[in-house]
Amino acid sequence: MLRWFGLLALVAFIAGVGAVFNPFNRDNEPEAESVAVVVEEEQPVQRDVVLYFGDPASPFLAQEERPIAECDDDLTCIEAIVRELVAGPQTELVPVLPAQALLLGVEIDEDRVVLDFNQALVTNLPAGCSSELLSVHALVNTLAANIPYVRRLVLHVEGREIKTLRGHVDLTEPVSADFSLVHRERDVPVVEDVAVPVKEQE
Template sequence: MGICRFHHFRFFCVLIAFFSIWGFVPAPFVFAQKTVNLYFLDPSDTHLTAETRQIPEAERIEQSARAILEALLTGPRKGLVRAIPEGLSLRTLFFTEEKIAYVDFQKSPDSRMERGVLSEWLAVYSIVNSLVLNIPEIESVQILIDGREVTTLSGHIDLTDPVKANMLLVR
């Protein structure tokens, strides 16, 4: 038995050496990527601007939606500004047959949600536009905080009904 294993190991080493010499070493497995537009604040805080990103191609919309939301929460890579208030983190999300995405955020005790009307408006549409405009199976988004429906994020924008995308805020 020991000699047989040794010969298999030796054969395997020779095979690797042969493929290495001739350039046939297989490349590491690369996952398919999907291009999405994430909507962040412009530096003047007056409108949303798309930042193109690559996320892993997913079989289920939950996976794509989670990747988009996590990227939004992480923030932009170039000169844009995170629109979602600090102190919010993604708790869970689920979808209905009516093409509504329910996005549940957890609010940390030290989060500061006091924002003006425009800031709140842009935060909501950063989330909504990023999901609706990238995932065809989603037509509107219902935002939840700590597992509960909320009437507003910080007192200005009505969130009692699911929200549809709004391209008027994008430049």
């Protein structure tokens, strides 16, 4: 009988020692498999726009397509498009606006857009009739190609009206889009000028 109680006491002692050194019995638990979670980053929504720059092989404009971030309204789109024009071409085309030009404000009035730039637009613009003509029409043609109802452009410099940039193109009246200044022999199809119906006076 005493031998039986001694045996039970020995078993209990061994079990107690095991509990002290392995209180949660982790050796018998299977190791948790690590699961790799791959989080896909959402790609920003973009839209393609048409920009007009100088053609190095002719005295005309040529168009370049480029993606920009999708914009919620036309005002934001115009600001983004003009910034891309100022940034310059990504191909062999020729810049039409000074890199120092800064867009200060945008106004939309029916088919007319008013762009207000800093003084660098005038100061850093290359002199010459052709340069000035292409710069102005690169702006208005680009806007007309991407914002369907925009047909005319007014340029301001630091909040004031100007008569011309460098003495050649008359800016006292809004400048209309003119796609006859676009080189037609490019790989990218040229956006055609769309006639806007004139409302009949009542």
